[in-house]
Each structure stands twice: as structure tokens, then as C-alpha cells.
Amino acid sequence: MQAPELVLLGGPNSGKTHFAGQLYGRLRRKTGRLLLRREGGTPADLSALEDVLRSLARGHAAQHTSAQTWAEITLPIVDTAGQVIDLRWPDYGGEQLNTAFQQRAISQAWRDRLRNASGWIVLIRLNAETTYPEALQRLREGAIDQATSAGRLSKWDANARWVELLQLLLYVAGHGSVQQIKTPRLVVMLSCFDELGAQVALPHEILASQLPLVYSYIQSIWSPGAFSVWGLSALGRHLDERSEDECFIDEGPENQGWVVGPDGSRSEDLTLPLDWLLHPA
């Protein structure tokens, strides 16, 4: 029997590649909730993930993803009780979500994956999202500045964009919205969480305050208990391709990075959100 699948979704530059590398490091290290599965079959080609870890061990960020290498990456995963799952990156250079949104086009392969997945992981990097909270206020006050508003509002508000995207993906995957969704379970990870500074609020509260429409859409469409919101800092800090970060060099990438759970608890075990997807309460 085929293992159930999780798919990871996120726009370009949302941190997918570095999360992949760091997750791979954790899975290999066998100290987290989930492990890498090695039994039977042809071993998966995980050299792209090895490359990411190698860059990080030298203290710098990995190079920009080449579309080809990442097209077919699957991480075979097992939990301590022997339950298996495959994590897929349907990511060809990270542009697929944009294409889906702009051209309403999704490949057959991608459609099948979305349809068959038991869980979706959506990466949202809040710092890179554009919203226009004051535009509504100005509309109400009638104080429209033609010169600035025309330029500034040329991009979709991230609220509308994500809601539309989720709607599209659900539709493509064949999930109606008459009943609240239990499958696929959904994990929203607020990536590069370190960029938001020290946070007292819980991850879902941060999502609700920064992308209120997205949060209320998810809340109304997904069954309570079938979605959760996490903070993710796969690196714990910013690195670029020329960094020589001493923490990464001295302590190793496996000791960097953390997640913040839905209850606010912080852990170095980057496998926890996947474990949550795997185990409905």
C-alpha cells in the first residue's frame, strides 16, 4: 500500500528549501518525533537536501533552487509507532503557486497530489506579504489620494490572494465547502518567524491580526481540530549565500532553528507540525 502523503505549499522565497534541508537533518538525527524511513524499495534521491545541509554547515544559505532537482523530492517518513507518511514538495522552483493563481493552471500531477494528500502544509512568510489595512479606512473617509493609491494598490492584498488560492486549491482537489473539511488536515506555518521579533501572541493570533480574512476563511472552512497554526524559523536567523555564521559552523545546522506550537511552546523539533498532521486527536 502507498504511504499517505503530505504536500508542502508556499510561494517563492517563503523558506521552503531551507525548511526542507533542516527537516531532513532532524529526521536523520533521530531525536525528534519523526524519523526517516529506510526500509525496502529504491532509496529516495535526497542529494538536493544534502546540498542544503552542506551549505548550512559552512554557515551560509543554500543557493536558489534549480527547478529540476526539486521537482520530485519525496521525504519518506515514519513515526515511532511505525506509522508511515511521505512528504512531497510539488515545487518546481517555487513558482507553481503563482502560476496557479495567475493563470488558473495546475498540472495533472500536481492536481493528483493535492487530491490524494491527507495533509497540506502551507508556508506563509508574513514579512513578505502585502496588505493595505489603511486603504479601507481611507475609502470610508473618502480621502482617496489618486497619485499614491493607483501605484500602491497595484498588487493583490495578501488576504484576498491567499483566500482565493486556498479556494482554488480546494476546488482543484475536489473538496466542496458545504461541510467543514476534515481531510486534508491543514498546517499553516508562519515561516521566518524570527523576522517578526519576540512574540507574546500565539501563532494563530498573529495570523488573525495580520491576515484576518485568511484566518477567518480557514476557521470557517476547516473543521476545528483539523487545522493548526505554527511559527517556523528553520534557520533561527537570516543567512545569505555569503554568510559565514559561526553558530551554524560551530554547533551545526541541527542545533539551529525552531518551531512555535499552536499553544505557544517552542521546540527545536521541526518534525512536530508534521507529527500533528499525522495524528488526528
Ligand SMILES: Nc1nc2c(ncn2[C@@H]2O[C@H](COP(=O)(O)OP(=O)(O)O)[C@@H](O)[C@H]2O)c(=O)[nH]1
Ligand atoms: N530570517 C530567516 N530567513 C530565512 C529562514 N529560512 C530561510 N530564510 C531565508 O529566506 C530566503 C528564502 O528561503 P528559501 O528556503 O530559499 O525559500 P524558497 O524559495 O521558498 O525555497 C533565503 O534567503 C533564506 O536564507 C528563517 O528561518 N529565518
Ligand SMILES: [Mg+2]
Ligand atoms: Mg526553494
